[in-house]
Amino acid sequence: MYYIHKEGRRILLALGFILMVINFLLFYFVPEFSTLRWIVGLSSAVVLTFVMAFFRIPKAKLYMEDDQLIIAPADGKIVAIEEVEETEYFKDKRLQVSIFMSPANVHVNLAPIGGKVKYSQYHPGNYLVAWHPKSSEKNERFTTVIEDDEQEFEVMVRQIAGKVARKITNYLEEGENILQCNELGFIKFGSRVDIFLPIGTDVQVKLKQKVTGGKTILAAKKRS
Numbered sequence: 001m002y003y004i005h006k007e008g009r010r011i012l013l014a015l016g017f018i019l020m021v022i023n024f025l026l027f028y029f030v031p032e033f034s035t036l037r038w039i040v041g042l043s044s045a046v047v048l049t050f051v052m053a054f055f056r057i058p059k060a061k062l063y064m065e066d067d068q069l070i071i072a073p074a075d076g077k078i079v080a081i082e083e084v085e086e087t088e089y090f091k092d093k094r095l096q097v098s099i100f101m102s103p104a105n106v107h108v109n110l111a112p113i114g115g116k117v118k119y120s121q122y123h124p125g126n127y128l129v130a131w132h133p134k135s136s137e138k139n140e141r142f143t144t145v146i147e148d149d150e151q152e153f154e155v156m157v158r159q160i161a162g163k164v165a166r167k168i169t170n171y172l173e174e175g176e177n178i179l180q181c182n183e184l185g186f187i188k189f190g191s192r193v194d195i196f197l198p199i200g201t202d203v204q205v206k207l208k209q210k211v212t213g214g215k216t217i218l219a220a221k222k223r224s
Helices: 006-029 033-056
Strands: 002-004 057-058 070-071 076-086 092-101 108-110 116-125 143-147 154-161 169-170 183-187 193-197 201-203 217-223
Touching: 002 006, 006 033, 033 057, 076 193, 092 143, 092 201, 116 169, 143 169, 143 183, 154 169
Parallel strands: none
Antiparallel strands: 002 057, 070 217, 076 092, 092 193, 108 183, 116 143, 143 154, 154 193, 169 183, 201 217
């Protein structure tokens, strides 16, 4: 069972109203058996169903909780596992794990660990396709760093807008605490989430693996 996320309710109301007006006008001013009426009516149903599916959220939130694990913050497919130079916050080498979220995925973003928000920053930018190697640096993005309760482990989560996604929402502010797998934010209509981990972190996913936010174990805090 699913419900509509709060980020999509106004969009669906506005879209539903616009489609209703269009179909109402066609009903009165276009002949009854016109092909146009059928095409517009069917297209309206498809568009409304697609947008509803995009903003769906599972009602049963059976998310994992384990302070020794890093849980996937989003649904999608692993498109990168690589060592990179992180220049925004850590300013050193980090292990980057990237999750590509297609328009068919649930698009809520979750906290991969619980702890304190150490850094929260929005960056305007371009709209390269989400799987482009430079999208993590060039696209519109929102960066969040969470430090665990033991103050021994920090994780950076970078929400990245893609070619279609043009709106990132982030609910966190620096200094506040968040529980593991609580909502961190939302990205609308296709996107990518990069997770930056300390070098040596025990990554437990593989390239092209499909992951589920709040359920798939991304990595363990222990060093390899």
